[in-house]
Amino acid sequence: MTTTTTLPLIDDLYLPAAAVDPTLKGIERMAAEARLLETRAGVAYFEIDCRSALNRCANPQLPFTWTLNPYRGCEFGCKYCYARYTHEYMGMTDGRDFERKIYVKRDMPARFAEELDRHKDQGLPIALGTSTDPYQPAEKRYRVTREVLAVLLRHRGLDFSITTKSALITRDLDLLRLLNLRHRLRIHISLITVNPTLARRLEPRASTPARRLKAVKALSDSGLKVGVFIAPILPGLTDHSLGLERLISRAVESGAGSIGANLLFLMPSARKQLFPTLAEDFPELLARYQQLYNRSAYVSGEHKEKIMKLVERLRKKYGLIRRERPSPPPSLFNTGQASFQFAVA
Numbered sequence: 393m394t395t396t397t398t399l400p401l402i403d404d405l406y407l408p409a410a411a412v413d414p415t416l417k418g419i420e421r422m423a424a425e426a427r428l429l430e431t432r433a434g435v436a437y438f439e440i441d442c443r444s445a446l447n448r449c450a451n452p453q454l455p456f457t458w459t460l461n462p463y464r465g466c467e468f469g470c471k472y473c474y475a476r477y478t479h480e481y482m483g484m485t486d487g488r489d490f491e492r493k494i495y496v497k498r499d500m501p502a503r504f505a506e507e508l509d510r511h512k513d514q515g516l517p518i519a520l521g522t523s524t525d526p527y528q529p530a531e532k533r534y535r536v537t538r539e540v541l542a543v544l545l546r547h548r549g550l551d552f553s554i555t556t557k558s559a560l561i562t563r564d565l566d567l568l569r570l571l572n573l574r575h576r577l578r579i580h581i582s583l584i585t586v587n588p589t590l591a592r593r594l595e596p597r598a599s600t601p602a603r604r605l606k607a608v609k610a611l612s613d614s615g616l617k618v619g620v621f622i623a624p625i626l627p628g629l630t631d632h633s634l635g636l637e638r639l640i641s642r643a644v645e646s647g648a649g650s651i652g653a654n655l656l657f658l659m660p661s662a663r664k665q666l667f668p669t670l671a672e673d674f675p676e677l678l679a680r681y682q683q684l685y686n687r688s689a690y691v692s693g694e695h696k697e698k699i700m701k702l703v704e705r706l707r708k709k710y711g712l713i714r715r716e717r718p719s720p721p722p723s724l725f726n727t728g729q730a731s732f733q734f735a736v737a
């Protein structure tokens with residue numbers, strides 16, 4: 393049975409916690425307790441309490457057990473982002489709210505420290521940035537991700553990964569180098585195309601492809617394990633063999649040691665953003681998308697097989713040896729858009 397949560401829009405929620413209805417529970421309470429921190433360039437930042445930093449991931453096929461997401465919502469505003477549904481779940485049905493109302497979990501580092509001290513993680517893999525980007529613009533100011541990394545410095549021997557579409561990650565090279573000595577650290581830069589115009593249209597405020605590749609190089613030159621996730625591959629837009637080859641060759645040249653790839657997973661909340669973009673800029677593709685995603689948020693069958701074979705051929709061509717991993721539904725991993733079919737050099 394589906395339950396619909398009806399919440400007031402966050403515009404109506406600039407209330408001190410004391411005014412919050414004490415009978416509210418769970419996500420309703422969290423939304424009502426949000427405290428406005430500031431607004432900048434049309435984006436409002438809210439502080440929310442983080443009751444638990446580490447969230448258990450239920451799918452045993454995924455290469456991590458725990459997830460950490462310092463922010464709810466993401467200013468990068470990728471048209472295809474599956475995580476948009478999380479704002480809808482909080483009663484914000486205008487898709488733009490996901491990009492303009494950002495919730496900051498400022499106390500996450502403290503919660504994370506407590507949880508690691510209690511050994512809540514049990515030494516199992518932790519992934520940072522599985523729902524929203526940990527290096528989105530809010531991080532420049534609030535530095536929650538950086539503080540989370542600082543907490544990890546007090547520990548050793550953990551399995552930790554980070555996924556981002558932002559070159560801001562290089563700000564933390566000092567901490568990442570140290571973490572690499574203490575933990576099993578992997579970094580994934582998510583990149584769907586090297587065409588800057590296409591990237592700007594689909595991922596309006598994420599770092600440009602050139603800046604992301606530069607970040608791959610900086611991370612790799614610092615001795616860190618860094619891979620590129622082509623996530624998602626969009627039918628008719630980024631699945632052309634020449635475009636994929638250009639991307640993979642540039643990633644490998646920049647020092648990427650692995651390439652992940654997965655086809656677009658299109659949730660209804662993302663469809664509401666992507667389809668108008670297609671209608672405006674790529675009208676010839678709209679009918680194809682409507683047909684491909686008619687029954688499901690996934691693409692399967694012949695089309696999927698063809699694209700994944702192409703990626704595999706390119707991996708081999710660029711010296712990446714396939715390491716088999718299960719390929720679970722991307723619905724369970726960011727950035728709407730990561731994958732677990734990847735290869736290492």
Ligand code: SF4
Nearest residue numbers: 466469470473524727
């Ligand atoms: S896909 Fe990732 S970077 Fe893009 S809006 Fe979603 S969370 Fe942000």
